[in-house]
Amino acid sequence: MTTYPLEVNRLTVAYQKKPVLNSVSFQIPSGKLIGVLGPNGAGKSTLLKAVLGLIPKVEGDVSIFGRPYREQRKSVGYVPQRESVDWDFPTNALDVVMMGRYGHLGWFRRPGAKERDIAMECLGKVGMADYAGRQISQLSGGQQQRVFLARALAQSANLYFMDEPFAGVDATTEKAIIQLLHELKDQGKTVMVVHHDLSTVQEYFDHILLLNGELVAAGPTKDIFTPNHLQKTYGGRIAMLQDFAAVPAGQV
Amino acid sequence: MLSTFFNWITDPNMQWILMGSLLLGLGSGVIGSFTFLRKQSLLGDALAHAALPGICIAFMLSGVKSIGLFMIGAIVSGVLATFGIHAITRYSRIKQDAALGIVLSVFFGVGVVMMTKIQHSGNGNQSGLDKYMFGQAASMMLSDVYLVGIVSLILVAVCTLLFKEFKLVSFDPGFARGMGIKVGLLEQLLLLMTVIAVVVGIQAVGVVLVAALLITPAVAARYWTDALGVMIVLAGLFGALSGVTGTLISGTLSNLPTGPVTVLAASSIFLVSVVFAPGRGMVSKLLRRMRQRNEVKRSYGNGLAAVEGDRAMISNRANSSERSAD
Numbered sequence: 001m002t003t004y005p006l007e008v009n010r011l012t013v014a015y016q017k018k019p020v021l022n023s024v025s026f027q028i029p030s031g032k033l034i035g036v037l038g039p040n041g042a043g044k045s046t047l048l049k050a051v052l053g054l055i056p057k058v059e060g061d062v063s064i065f066g067r068p069y070r071e072q073r074k075s076v077g078y079v080p081q082r083e084s085v086d087w088d089f090p091t092n093a094l095d096v097v098m099m100g101r102y103g104h105l106g107w108f109r110r111p112g113a114k115e116r117d118i119a120m121e122c123l124g125k126v127g128m129a130d131y132a133g134r135q136i137s138q139l140s141g142g143q144q145q146r147v148f149l150a151r152a153l154a155q156s157a158n159l160y161f162m163d164e165p166f167a168g169v170d171a172t173t174e175k176a177i178i179q180l181l182h183e184l185k186d187q188g189k190t191v192m193v194v195h196h197d198l199s200t201v202q203e204y205f206d207h208i209l210l211l212n213g214e215l216v217a218a219g220p221t222k223d224i225f226t227p228n229h230l231q232k233t234y235g236g237r238i239a240m241l242q243d244f245a246a247v248p249a250g251q252v
Numbered sequence: 253m254l255s256t257f258f259n260w261i262t263d264p265n266m267q268w269i270l271m272g273s274l275l276l277g278l279g280s281g282v283i284g285s286f287t288f289l290r291k292q293s294l295l296g297d298a299l300a301h302a303a304l305p306g307i308c309i310a311f312m313l314s315g316v317k318s319i320g321l322f323m324i325g326a327i328v329s330g331v332l333a334t335f336g337i338h339a340i341t342r343y344s345r346i347k348q349d350a351a352l353g354i355v356l357s358v359f360f361g362v363g364v365v366m367m368t369k370i371q372h373s374g375n376g377n378q379s380g381l382d383k384y385m386f387g388q389a390a391s392m393m394l395s396d397v398y399l400v401g402i403v404s405l406i407l408v409a410v411c412t413l414l415f416k417e418f419k420l421v422s423f424d425p426g427f428a429r430g431m432g433i434k435v436g437l438l439e440q441l442l443l444l445m446t447v448i449a450v451v452v453g454i455q456a457v458g459v460v461l462v463a464a465l466l467i468t469p470a471v472a473a474r475y476w477t478d479a480l481g482v483m484i485v486l487a488g489l490f491g492a493l494s495g496v497t498g499t500l501i502s503g504t505l506s507n508l509p510t511g512p513v514t515v516l517a518a519s520s521i522f523l524v525s526v527v528f529a530p531g532r533g534m535v536s537k538l539l540r541r542m543r544q545r546n547e548v549k550r551s552y553g554n555g556l557a558a559v560e561g562d563r564a565m566i567s568n569r570a571n572s573s574e575r576s577a578d
Contacts (some may be wrong), residue, residue, distance in 0.1 A: 052430040073432035085424045089289065090480045099420050103431035108413055135478040155431070 011060030077157030100154030142173035279404030281491025304363025387458030
């Protein structure tokens, strides 16, 4: 039996009695880029947070590489939404990236030269080496996003969760991020990304999960990214949806 | 006045009290930095006010004035207040700021009623309990000073040991939790340490103003640096300086409660920081803006001249072409 990087069984999450995710089950394959898609309020971020144990689940199991998340923390990296922190916090870019090493350090131990080297290397990978000493409030939105990515890289994980890394970044940063995702994939790592822009889905992701409070469909992008499934996910609200899926499939 | 001042600082008893105030300010400044960065400044104030009924109940039950007992009472009522705030925000639509306002005033109201009751009870032991309102450092017993000093040092030591953890929890608790760091535990610990800092500060600074000793040094320190470590050290220094200044002035000028003087000292440091701190201070911002304006004006001016030069040339050429056409 193969173990999946992530296996979710009948996961239900509720905010104060109102269910946000209803009995969601899926597995994701190893070494792929996976997009999580769905309308606002569909539970995309909630899914990520529940898997990471940041919010309590009502029921269901989550296993990461075949074991509970608690035992696998060091093999998981996380990029939260950029707005989730106060960027006026007194620290610099390098310091934030070094935070990615804290989980490996354990209690009381201070980060040292080794952690600094790893952090510098990760900053270099996202093209931010020149900004290491920069106060984080003086970075642009795209640069802040790259710092968060570098911090996740510093976690040296095998499975990454990214919550809307493309939100509010310019084209250059988006390119840099997607290039980085491909590098991770080439190293055999699995990346799960909450994504909003339907026009880039086919270009970016090997697999997709369509969410709408419950799982609509999951699987390889070419099989799942169809007008029918999108209709089910987003409702009949956007006629344009048809085009996203239809054009490359040559159905026009 | 100068002679009383000298008598004061040469008195070994008073030297101890000064030492106590210094350590108290240091501890409060250090812990307050995290309280401030976690946007819980108001919580410190609520905890301080909530301590009053705890102190009164501890006195009513025991009949003695002992900082140790008061500390237990204050911690218990502080924890109750925290639960109250939590319950209100959780089970109603009331937001945290309103919940803080409600809980703070209820606990303080109850505390003042109890304090008045105690003062009229005829218990001879109660004299001096009213000092807990605004603080009187000079009235501290030597044993109290030891306790305050040791507890403050412990607070500083814990912050030093758990610096990395506290930093991550203050900056990005979600990420910290995902990483397996015990965020809930650390947050509780920070809260408990805030309560302890408030409680040991109460005798010196008083219930009403102790939150200022927690927050003001941290806010002032933030102006001088962009590094958390430096900020915390500065906040500790500012707190210690405020504590010593407050105790010295209130001890020399009799009848002046320590709390308000300490707070005024801390606020003066804050004012100086707001105006003169490099980078974030008002003077520095003003200078920078003026310099930028001049630079923009200069480059814009040059550009304008160049454009006008071009236009002049074009019009010359146009003229000449017109002329040649003629």
